[in-house]
Amino acid sequence: MTAPALAPGARLCFVADGRSPISRNWIGYFVARGFEVHLISTFPVDAAGMGLASAEVVPVAFARYAGASSGLSPAPAGAPAGMPAWARRLRTRAVGALFPTVFGWLAPPEVARHAARVRALVDRVDPVLVHAMRIPFEGVVAARALEGSSRPLVVSVWGNDLELWASRYPLVSRATRRALARATALHPDCARDLRLATRWGWNPSRPSVVLPGNGGVRAERFHPGPPSAELDRRLGIPEGAPVVLNPRGFREYVRNEAFFAAIPRVLERHPHAVFVGVGMQGNPRAARWIAELGIGHAVRLTPLLTPDEIASLFRRATLAVSPSQFDGTPNTLLEAMACGAFPVAGDIASVREWIEDGRNGLLCDPADPAALADAMSRGLRDEGLRRAAAQRNGALVAERAEFGGVMRRAEAFYARVAHAGSAR
Known part of the structure; x- marks a missing residue:
């Protein structure tokens, strides 16, 4: 029997953080394939250039205060004009410390009030399916909006939806169970989350697919190659110095305190190593650790970088370090593997x-500085291991995580879900 396919120009509706590179990467594929794509963004977003049929903003769960789409980390509103620098730093630290707990307790009931608005937008679009890209709180609001409806709902599970957020906060736990009960189909980025989802009420007889959350690795950007001399100059990296990239x-959920400690x-054993932290420039905790440890000569902190700049850094890096305590499949891990780091x-x-x-890599306790240092030192020392790992990882990413192949599987999954929904 021929596998079902999405009809040309079929309408798709995404409930997602429209600012997120992960969401935009995934959504962009379906726009490029000629489908009629509608976005309900949970954060204010400039959708110009995305090629969408429509874009609406429904700022659920205090979107004004929630920050970077990966991790729901705090991005406090602007400080009052004239506030002293020390007060700004104190305010940032206080919000950063309090935000996750406050968010975990207050956001779930706040989400419910947006369900009717989301339902009206979905009904107006009338898509063949709705895809909520993350459980807290896109999946939560989409599930509430579509309760009592037979419209197919795909829910993505990102790395910390179940292991961190649902496990830590009772109200998020309850909302997660309700979302998984309503979901028609499930898309986690790792098999671990597919197993975990069954403990949170997911029915494993329903359709599911395990795929990288951002659609995979674009080989035209993330690939091995010669390092950039211009990048070395810009970051002040001595020629030939080994680079450890975080x-x-x-x-x-990333144990950066252990990484810096x-x-x-590592410097005792590899005194010429240079350590690069992406997106850490200006962070007060990083600055404090660097000063306390006396490692400023060996550390370079960057602002947020473009994908092309990240790819150049991966090609330059000897090691790529991901000290996560909770996670799904980190996109940066796959990109580093593709580039040979x-x-x-x-x-x-x-x-x-x-x-x-x-x-094809080294694993350790991410919270243990000694274990992390031993793993980094071994990676820097063992050139044969690095060379063999680069070969294996390049083949692994090409087989399991290449963007085109991943997204063709995603499109086939959508077709299966939409076909099953229309057959009801």
Whole structure:
């Protein structure tokens, strides 16, 4: 029997953070394929140039205060004019410390009031399916909006939806169970989350697919190649120096305090190593750790970078470090693997789906500076291991995470879900 396919120009509706590069990467594929794509963004977004049929903003869960789409980290509103620098820093730290807890308790009931608005927008579009790209709180509001409707709903699970947010906060837990009960189909980015979802009420007899959350790795951008001399000059990296790259930025679940604490231990064994932290420039915690540890000569902090700049850094890096304590499949891990950087990562279930310790990377306790330092030092020392890992990782990414192949599978999954919905 011929597999079902989406009709040309079929209408699709996404409930997503429209600012997110992950969401935009995924959505862009379907726009390029000629489907009629509508976006309900949970954050204010400039949708110009996205090629959407429509874009509406429904700012759920205090979107004014929630920050970077990956991790729901705080981005406090602008400080009052004339506030002293020390007061600004104190305010930022206070909001950063309090935000996750306040958000976890107050956001779920706040989301409910937006369900009717989302339902009206979806009914106006009348898509063949709705895809909510993350559970808190896009999946939560979409599920509430579509309760009592037979319209197919695909829900994506991102790395910390179940293991961190639903596990830590009772109201998020309840909302997660309700979302998974309503979902027609499930898209996690790792098999671990597919297993976890069944504990939160997901019916495993329903359709599911495990695919990288952002659609995979674009080989035209992320690939091995010669390092950029201009990049070395810009970051002040000495010629030939080994580079240890942390591309994860500051997120609640990334153990950056252990990463920085490990640096002096690595420098004892590899005194010429240079450590680069992406998206960490201006962060007060990073600045404090660097000063306390006396490692300023060996550390470079960057602002947020473009995808092309990140790709150049991966090609320059000897190691790419991902010290996550909770995570799905980090997009930066796959991109680093594609570029030939040697992975050093937290020993967690989702990462073990890609990395075999001692074969194509090294895994360790991400909260233990000594263990992290030992893994980084071994990676810097063992050139043979790095070379063999680069070969294996290039083939692995090409097979399982290449963007075109991943998104063709996603399109086929949509067709299966939409066909099953229309057959009811």
